[in-house]
Amino acid sequence: MKRLTTFIRQLIFLLLLIPTLLAGQKVLIAYDANTPLNVTESxxxxxxxxxxxxxxxxxxxxxxxxxxxxxxxxxxxxxxxxxxxxxxxxxxxxxxxxxxxxxxxxxxxxxxxxxxxxxxxxxxxxxxxxxxxxxxxxxxxxxxxxxxxxxxxxxxxxxxxxxxxxxxxxxxxxxxxxxxxxxxxxxxxxxxxxxxxxxxxxxxxxxxxxxxxxxxxxxxxxxxxxxxxxxxxxxxxxxxxxxxxxNITATTDYKGSVLTFEGKVLTYTPSVFGAEYQAVYDAYTTKPDAATAAIWNTCVETWVANGEWATKDIIYVYAAHTNGAGEALINWKTPGTFDATAFNAPTFTADEGFLGNGTTQYINTGGWIPSVNGVNYLQDDASQIIYIRTDISGNTLHGIHHSGNPSVSIIPRLVGDAYISINDNADLSSDVNANGSGMFINTRTASNVKKLYRNKVAIINAVTASTSVPILSPYCLAGNNNNVADLFRVDQVSMYAWGAGMTQTHVNNFTDPFETAMDALGTGIIAMTELDILMKLQYMAFQLRIQNEKVPVYINP
Missing domain, CATH: 2.60.120.200 (Jelly Rolls)
Structure with a gap:
């Protein structure tokens, strides 16, 4: 869904406003979107x-x-x-x-x-x-x-x-x-x-x-x-x-992110980023506009509140506002550590991500190696997560393709099937999948339990035994075959993450905030009804107010 209707945007605004009012916080109609200065005096x-x-x-x-x-x-x-x-x-x-x-x-x-x-x-x-x-x-x-x-x-x-x-x-x-x-x-x-x-x-x-x-x-x-x-x-x-x-520190009750809605910019107080997203924001050379920053802050702080943030080792949101100075390659979990590198210039599009050419282009994970640097990622408790905006069929993959050694990979779609391996010796498990786009979560929750979820639905259920944790760094848009990129994908990828194993609840809790953010930017691709979006936004608004009162919730219509 590229854009919500005006009616739905108005309802979203009201849903986000209700918990703010219930929390007793001030809502200030402060600025016009194009001339953000119409206070008392002209x-x-x-x-x-x-x-x-x-x-x-x-x-x-x-x-x-x-x-x-x-x-x-x-x-x-x-x-x-x-x-x-x-x-x-x-x-x-x-x-x-x-x-x-x-x-x-x-x-x-x-x-x-x-x-x-x-x-x-x-x-x-x-x-x-x-x-x-x-x-x-x-x-x-x-x-x-x-x-x-x-x-x-x-x-x-x-x-x-x-x-x-x-x-x-x-x-x-x-x-x-x-x-x-x-x-x-x-x-x-x-x-x-x-x-x-x-x-x-x-x-x-x-x-x-x-x-x-x-x-x-x-x-x-x-x-x-x-x-x-x-x-x-x-x-x-x-x-x-x-x-x-x-981005100047000042003594003011009104510093914070702003929201454009129907020609108005609204400021909530207190308006601050959570510490987790603030670290990402500070790492950006070129900052996103306030509405975009607020959208991603809401996503991150929802992950923090529901526990998903703590279970990830690396998270890359390629769907950044810019990549002029590598902003789209920052490791959100620990900016400055394991930041990614894009090789041979995959095509970047703001708010969407990187598109590979299928021949030479790929992205590494900054030297992060599961067997060395994995904290949450373990042999029988592991996940590989990727959000893909394109539907491409190909015998190519994202991850680690290490013949005869423990591998982790996703083939989103090859004709009518999807394939995965995770902490096993490239033993591919497969099942029917007719669409290569969406949120794919390749996860292992026990020595003989591995699954692939697409858009929160398990499409592969396999019992392949694990062997050990990979000794190579994962790639995106290609496989790492003994530190050589191969099996390149022609996918546009918006997000890539690795961490602990994920049950259905974890899958839901990670997918929904990210898809809501992408929908707010107009670039989400998971089919959601307008009612779905409204209910999720309302739920997120109330939960963030209850669990983490410092976090404002915004949407960019």
């Missing part, structure tokens, strides 16, 4: 580094960065590329270089924005911490300035408020320019308060002071401005939004 300007469509580029040089507030206060640089900052679409950062006098600047406003103004600037210093450099300002004069000078952060509008010592971290700076009662926050913490002057904001300059003096070495990620003093709650909402988006 937004005057907004520059969003994560929105690549808001940039006009010459190569990587920024000609113009569009204002997304709807007020058309775009910042641009009509000079040649030498004085233009550069943009990295993978990181969302606009890089300014002091030595090149780089800047972006708007036209002067038709009417200057008199105080009070509340301005958010997310930036990182990339040069000297003791320099005197301007990051954000007005156009014609030093009016409402964010800068750093003499090793401290500052804001200025005729007088200055002084923050803590400069650093090279990503930071959320918030200036409330309000005459005698102005405030300066960094990452949600109030760092100074008092009189700041009365200058109005007559335009926007990024990467320099107004009048194009005192340029900066910095990266700017996001800028948001309001012609108002925001309430504490509204300021905190935006701080939380920026904290979550840019």
């Amino acid at each position: 937004c005057e300007f907004w520059f969003d580094g994560y929105d690549a469509n808001s940039f006009t580029l010459d190569g990587t040089s920024v000609d113009q960065w569009d204002d997304k507030s709807g007020n058309d206060r775009h910042v641009l640089n009509g000079n040649d590329n030498a004085t233009r900052p550069t943009y990295n679409s993978a990181t969302g950062r606009v890089t300014f270089i002091n030595a090149n006098s780089t800047f972006l600047q708007s036209a002067a406003f038709g009417s200057a924005l008199s105080q009070p103004n509340t301005i958010f600037v997310v930036y990182k210093i990339t040069g000297g911490l003791a320099d005197n450099e301007g990051v954000f300002d007005a156009v014609t004069s030093i009016a409402q300035l964010f800068y750093f000078h003499a090793t401290v952060f500052k804001i200025h509008a005729g007088a200055q408020l002084v923050g803590p010592a400069t650093n090279t971290n990503d930071n959320i700076h918030v200036g409330e320019f309000n005459g005698l009662t102005s405030n300066y926050w960094i990452n949600g913490d109030l760092v100074d308060a008092g009189a700041i002057g009365a200058s109005a904001l007559d335009g926007i300059t990024l990467g320099a002071r107004g009048g194009l003096t005192t340029y900066a070495d910095c990266e700017i990620m996001e800028v948001i401005g309001y012609n108002a003093v925001l309430t504490d709650a509204d300021r905190d909402k935006i701080t939380g939004y920026l904290s979550n988006k840019w």
